[in-house]
Amino acid sequence: MAQHIFSHRFLKFTYEFSSKLITFLDLNISLSENNSIETTIYRKPVSKHEFLHYSSNHPRHLLKSLPYSCGLRIIRSCSNYETKQSELNLLMEKFKVRNYPYELLESTLNKLHNIDRIELLRPKSKILLHHLSIHRPDILGHYDLIFNNIQLAESSSCANSNKHSIFIVFPFFNNIRGMGGIARKMFIQELTKCRSRALQKCICDLNIRISFSLSNSLSRFIQNLNKA
């Protein structure tokens, strides 16, 4: 029988049970009367959900994509249409408090309404595809996916990854809006002036990328105060 199986010599456990609703990770998982599984998003009651303030000096594309990606998470987690709608509206309210413009939130909401949940749940990351190919190939078959093991091994290889990318690091990227684009453009323009044909061929293969480190955030300022 099942007794005496779920115990361990040094690991101790705490457990909760219910025949209707439990919370696990960021999900509320419930069983309906006809035993179908329904999920909604779960938020810890203490969590303040302080999203990044819109007037922060982060790159604009990041601030604009934040409501969209949070919305995607809600669509993925909520299996019921009505809860999805109310959760999305609640999310937009929270962004409004953090000074996000009305037009941006409105267009994001319209964009989110056209997204299909089943398509969103389609496994994409290579690590997930690999795990499913070993243990649940039936799910991959359901999505018409065939996965080759070699792909993962190549992608996870630490050697030779980003072989042709050169990163130029600017610590104060955030302060200058659009600095990444300007820097990349200026470097490439300068390189194309080179007249040597042999070198030109090599220059075409280059992949110049600009990276930055966040230096002027409030957390760093406070960290330094804490150290003092």
Added chain:
Amino acid sequence: MKKVFSFYDKLSKREQRTVYKLYSETSTQVDSIHNFATPLLIPTSVKICLKLGLKFSYSQKPNFNQIYRCANEGIRKISWQVFYFNKNENGMTETERIIHNIKKVICPSHYKCPLEPFLFSRQFANNFTLKMRNVTQKHSKIHEFLLNDLKEFVTKHDLIIRQSDKNAGICVMRRTDYNTEVFRQLQDEQTYRPSVFSEYSLKMNDFSDKVRYLNNWLFQSLKIKRILPLSYSPAKFYILPKIHKSFDKFPVGRPISSTIKCINKGISMLLDKILQPLSLFVPDLLIDSPHLLLLLQHIKLDPGKKYILITADINSMYLELPINVCKQNCLKFFRSYSKLTKLPFPITEEQFKTLLDLSLDYSFLEYQNDLYFQHRGIQMGNSASVSVANITAAVELENMKSELLVFKGRFIDDIILILEISSIEVPISEWLNTFFRIGF
């Protein structure tokens, strides 16, 4: 406004407008600041800064000398890359390339490339900095006076500001209270023991020797400077107050050690690269919540039967896993599955064992210049900790099977089970007590 901000009169009209805008924007927000330094009151100017959240980035005039240096470094990097591409095409052998790489490691900066003058004009770095000067924002998002107020408030009252655990707001604490909680945790002899600098340096030398011994096979695929940093320090210990749990005067802290500058950071990352593909062979592993959602979507439960949902949590898992057991289980997993998957680079069992030793045996911590050694469990900030814990728990819990199990998933220390209980006649809570016996 003059009553709220003492510096209001010193500002220009434009600056006054900015400060007023910031004030009106933040005044409508719910207060998420927890003040543990009562009876001290937090002034409005400090509250405004903290309400913006610690991730808020304010702009300030950048250091243009630094930008000039960065541009020069960019020129150097690009020139060397073009140099190697060019050499490669002209028949450069593998050995020559390695020699060039070694030269780069030995003298990483100031090693100018001969191609630089052909690719970039002399004035390029200057022009670049000038362009950046023109497009820089002139005004900061938080005024200097506000930051000064914050600085003065913290230093005058000797406070510490930290994000609280589970994203439950920002905590303002007195340094003495914070230190008392930190030392209470560090004085737990079952987990930590005090150490001295001589022991630390001895261990670090031992570590460096072992890595250099492994150099022959490591160097082929990775640069040694990534594995063995030139400058290193012990892990920095800090706590995040758990304000969601009940407390008397000061909340209990979640211990965290920041291992970002540790000597074994590179080794742990390397070990993680090997363990990650291996951990995919754990059948009940949950990678993230979309993975769980996908699995739940494909479960079909019989409408005529009775089911129960259970979540179980392993109590302080990282501390409870003995290091010896972790090593044994990871080795066992490596032996069973390393041939079934393609690892990032070829590695023998002996080498893997050495990597495990190097990653898990050097858990030194530092708090206020005092050294400690964590002798129980795996370190919380170590890069390989998640994979090691996943594999160890998988081996330890592999015998926990039942005919009644419909679904089982585990995300590090959280377990979800769906059991079919139609045949159970006794009350559920009573039955579960026997099902999970002493352990659960």
